Amino acid sequence: xxxxxxxxxxxxxxxxxxxxxxxxxxxxxxxxxxxxxxxxxxxxxxxxxxxxxxxxxxxxxxxxxxxxxxxxxxxxxxxxxxxxxxxxxxxxxxxxxxxxxxxxxxxxxxxxxxxxxxxx
Amino acid sequence: xxxxxxxxxxxxxxxxxxxxxxxxxxxxxxxxxxxxxxxxxxxxxxxxxxxxxxxxxxxxxxxxxxxxxxxxxxxxxxxxxxxxxxxxxxxxxxxxxxxxxxxxxxxxxxxxx
Numbered sequence: 001x002x003x004x005x006x007x008x009x010x011x012x013x014x015x016x017x018x019x020x021x022x023x024x025x026x027x028x029x030x031x032x033x034x035x036x037x038x039x040x041x042x043x044x045x046x047x048x049x050x051x052x053x054x055x056x057x058x059x060x061x062x063x064x065x066x067x068x069x070x071x072x073x074x075x076x077x078x079x080x081x082x083x084x085x086x087x088x089x090x091x092x093x094x095x096x097x098x099x100x101x102x103x104x105x106x107x108x109x110x111x112x113x114x115x116x117x118x119x120x
Numbered sequence: 121x122x123x124x125x126x127x128x129x130x131x132x133x134x135x136x137x138x139x140x141x142x143x144x145x146x147x148x149x150x151x152x153x154x155x156x157x158x159x160x161x162x163x164x165x166x167x168x169x170x171x172x173x174x175x176x177x178x179x180x181x182x183x184x185x186x187x188x189x190x191x192x193x194x195x196x197x198x199x200x201x202x203x204x205x206x207x208x209x210x211x212x213x214x215x216x217x218x219x220x221x222x223x224x225x226x227x228x229x230x231x232x233x
Contacts, residue, residue: 045213047222059220095169103175105217106160110169
């Protein structure tokens with residue numbers, strides 16, 4: 001069974017940093033693109049970043065470029081999101097997601113989410 | 121960036137009736153080389169992660185009831201739920217995966233009466 005478990009969320013002051021982790025199990029982690037998607041309170045889904053199987057290709061939402069860094073450690077079956085210079089508008093539930101084999105960046109598997117609150 | 125626009129923003133439909141949600145992309149998300157539309161649909165309920173319903177616009181994901189159907193091509197797509205059940209109350213999102221940034225529609229809230 002595919003499982004994705006996020007950790008590392010919490011309360012942080014504006015300008016602060018936080019690192020989210022996502023542990024994958026039940027599948028060959030190194031075979032899939034991995035993605036972070038967020039949902040701000042009362043708002044819709046927003047794609048944040050994704051990373052290719054070997055980490056050689058990464059894509060970011062414009063509003064997080066230069067502040068967030070996505071990375072992965074295939075040996076540890078783990079995905080990360082380093083978030084720096086956090087802003088109030090980054091407050092959201094952050095989901096780790098895995099694409100499905102039959103299509104491209106389609107998210108068939110999701111973690112339960114990690115809440116990040118940016119507030120003073 | 122490809123903008124995804126859903127309509128309506130919300131709708132209320134009676135139990136057992138049909139609901140249709142529309143999604144329009146600001147440019148075509150049809151890739152002629154493989155004849156596929158890069159469009160997915162998700163269902164989101166409070167306190168749960170999103171659930172994939174369709175990909176390639178009309179391919180139902182495993183376990184999705186056949187009262188759900190997806191259609192459309194190019195820039196105009198629809199999600200139809202026939203014979204609505206109480207458990208179908210949720211917010212529905214379309215998503216394009218034609219290119220990055222991957223973008224979602226703003227969501228359509230479906231209420232069942």
